[in-house]
Amino acid sequence: MITWSENYTMGIEEFDFEHKKIFEIAGRILDRVRSRGDEAFMRLFIIQEGLNYLNSYFERHAKKEEAYMRKIGYEGYALHKMQHDDFTRVQLAKYQKIASSGQCSKKDVLDFVGSGIGWLLEHITTADMAIVGKGVLTDPPVTSISQAMLEEKLNLLFTATLNLESNVKIVSTNYRGEPFGKAVYQKIVYERDGREINVISGIEQSFLMDVAKTLYGDSVENELDLVLSTVEMFGARFWISLSRELIGTGSKINIKENNFLVGSLLSEEIRRLNPTTSILFTSDKGKFFLTCDSDQLFLPDDDPSHVQVLNEQ
Template sequence: MNQIVWKDSYKIGVDFIDKEHKQLFSTMNKLLKISESEEKSEWACREGVKYLRNHTTKHFEHEEEYMKSINYSEYEIHKRLHDNFRKYTLPALEAEMEMNEYSEDSVRHFLGVCIGWVVGHTQTEDQAIAGKTMSKWMDIPHEEEKDALEAAVIQLVKEIFHLEAQMISEQYAGEDFGKVVCCRFLYHGEKKEKWEVTLVFEDRLLLKVIRGILNAEYPRVDDMVLNVTRYLSRQFLERLRESFPSIDLMNLEKESLLTHEQLVNSFERSQPSCSLLFDTGEGYFAFCVAAGDSVRGKIASVVNPDNAMDAIKKYLAKGNKKEPETAEPLQRKKKILVVDDSEFMLARMVKMLSESYELIEATSSVSAIKKIAVNRPDLVILDYEMPVCDGRQALEMIRSDKDIADIPVIFLTGKGDRESVKNVMSLKPEGYLLKSMPDEDIKKNINGFFAKSKS
């Protein structure tokens, strides 16, 4: 049975507030129990929701009185969040349940939103009352912005998801790292400027987080997981806005759920101004921001209080859609990572190989290692001469990491002298080709490698 687990980390150190928070969790657990009971009645659900609403309203009033008594500097922001939840979010959810006669789906939607909002709010905004706040980043030099944002995201991942994150790429471009949920939010600031923020969660990360909140096994992403995720994401962005006033996420205009394909298509139209990829140890998480003119038009159906249940069902249906059966199974294209600091050479390889293979491009050895970590290729085609870290050093890094040491590497280089070839042979590359070779010979060698490895 689903039960929200009360943790000491939720405490803020103010006794009566902590007790009321614990009571809120207990009330939501009772509603969860009612919603999962085979004998549940509309009356029981209605009374449970009414009790939760009344308790929430009283708790907000008590918390606001306490904030005023200590002259809490962020009182107005905190109260605005309370007002938005009690005046808009809760009434919209209750109206939806009434309209659907307290159906199982509508009650699950109500609980998913409430759990996501209350847990996220308790872990972030309420912790701030007790002085557990994030640094505010104001008027920082441009070259330091990304470092500050990286630090803020890592801290928020720890606060909200209780995971230790490490940034592995500052140029995430939609690389496929498994099943994902993509939450996109469009905001406008006080001066009407637009901000588009996308949070990308690997499924296994979300399931780990939800298991921690509800103390239940979730084998796959469902409507409850999505609704909790949506409102945890909003809390995440609200805390980020407070720490980065320059990212003016004042008013939420639209919310969408994207498939991975839609995410990649949107990146192809315009890459976000900031796109960071993190490894949490329990799955990958990406944070992407586009501002001003780079914000794109409609790319997915909007999720709002009037259509949330249907929008989530459609989104889940897309993710669960099976490929049509064919007489012969479709063969996945082999994936090749081409590493070369020459744009001309990369373009040459794309023209030569893209019809037969899925290509990933990297312009440096460091970039190549990062891309291998999130999108493992079947073959690496590696240039020898590159600045900072050359091809031999890149191959040494690959061979020294047990997780990727077995990835085959073929050198494609302009260096054909005996000494250069000798220097890399001990690292056992699968081949050593020269750029001066005709395209058809290069492609023939690559095709031959895959044919040989298949047999």
């Protein structure tokens, strides 16, 4: 069972019902793969049936949501529609190809559920909430970024997306890959207005598992593929939402590449990145970090005076 939270409620009954239904579909797929995922025929049946149902259901839902945005003259319509299109074109198409091959592994099915939930969870709690004037993306863009502001924005984003009171604090603004416990590391390439932005991020495993258990239940401890696929998608989109909290929703930021990074390579990868931003955070749930080779992830324009956090100690 995948846990639904009232934190995901927009206040439009039809859309809230449909969002909850999508979570239920994913939950049924997960229950089936947990009970019969060792059977090759059943795995293929599960992913094919899930894709067929989710494709048609998501398409209908997206069209209704887009019609509503046009009706109210929502200024973020174009960007929001692009996110819907990307989910169908990239996420669902990836697993459609696997299903069409005639064979799939248990990992494939868990990846299908995890990446889908990771995308939906982040999308519903940020982009969809903005349609009705709720959530973290409705505040005006900032004109400068201090450490205190960044901590505040991250706390708001964790509360909005994961319903977590995390009490985020900055530990260092010059993180270079020093160990801080067992962690999962991600290497992400974004594109903003034609410019590449390279990011390395990581999160303490205890933090990650705490969130996963809240979402999927205690049995997720034995389902690392599900956990990793969820964090891979959610994590990449989380930093986009932080960027939009800071600079506004006008810029298009796409995910070009998104992969996990071996921990033994972390320090060398950060050195090669030559980051302009490299911040280690702590929280009530655990530590995490963000390194980035371009301030364009946080800048509303080309004026570096907007970013004060980089040099504060």
